[in-house]
Amino acid sequence: MSRRVAYGGILLAINIILLLLTNIIPINTLFFMGLASLPISIVIMEFGPSTGIGFYIGSVILGYLVMTSKAQWLLYACTFGVYGIIKYAIERDRPIFIEMILKLLFANIVMIILSILLNAFVYIPINLISILTFQVIFIVYDYMYTSFIDYYNTKIKKIIKNL
DSSP states (O other): OHHHHHHHHHHHHHHHHHHHHHHHOGGGHHHHHHHHTHHHHHHHHHHOHHHHHHHHHHHHHHHHHHOSOHHHHHHIIIIIHHHHHHHHHHOSSOOHHHHHHHHHHHHHHHHHHHHHHHTTTSOOOOOHHHHHHHHHHHHHHHHHHHHHHHHIIIIIHHHHHHO
C-alpha cells in the first residue's frame, strides 16, 4: 500500500510539473500536455483502472490550481488527461481497426464540444485542412502513447522493480 501511494505521488508530481511548464514555456503547451498524459498510463498498468481514475481526478484538480490558462486546463482535463483511461477502455480484445475508429470518434466528439465551448473565448478556425491535420496529429499521438507504454513495460519497469 505504501509503495502505491509513494509511486502514485511521484507520478502525480511529475504530471503537475509538466502542467506547470505550460505556464512557463507557452510555445510547447500541447507537447507538455501530451507528456503530462503519460503518467496515468503507468498508474493504470501498475495499479489498475480504478486507481487510474483517482489519479486522473487528482491531476485535474491540481492542474486547475497550477495552470494559469483555464482554457488550457479544460483542454487537458477533457482530452490529454483522460486519454489514458479511454485508451485502456477501448483497447480490450478488439480488432485494431475498431480500436482506431473508437479512439478517433472519442477525439472528434471531444474536439467538437471543446471548440463550441472555447469559441466563446478564443477564435478557433475550423476548415477541412484543420480537421484532417487534427486526425493525423491524433493518430501520431496515439502511436507515440502506445510506444511509451511498450517502452515502459519492456525497459523502465525492470529498472524500477530493481530499485
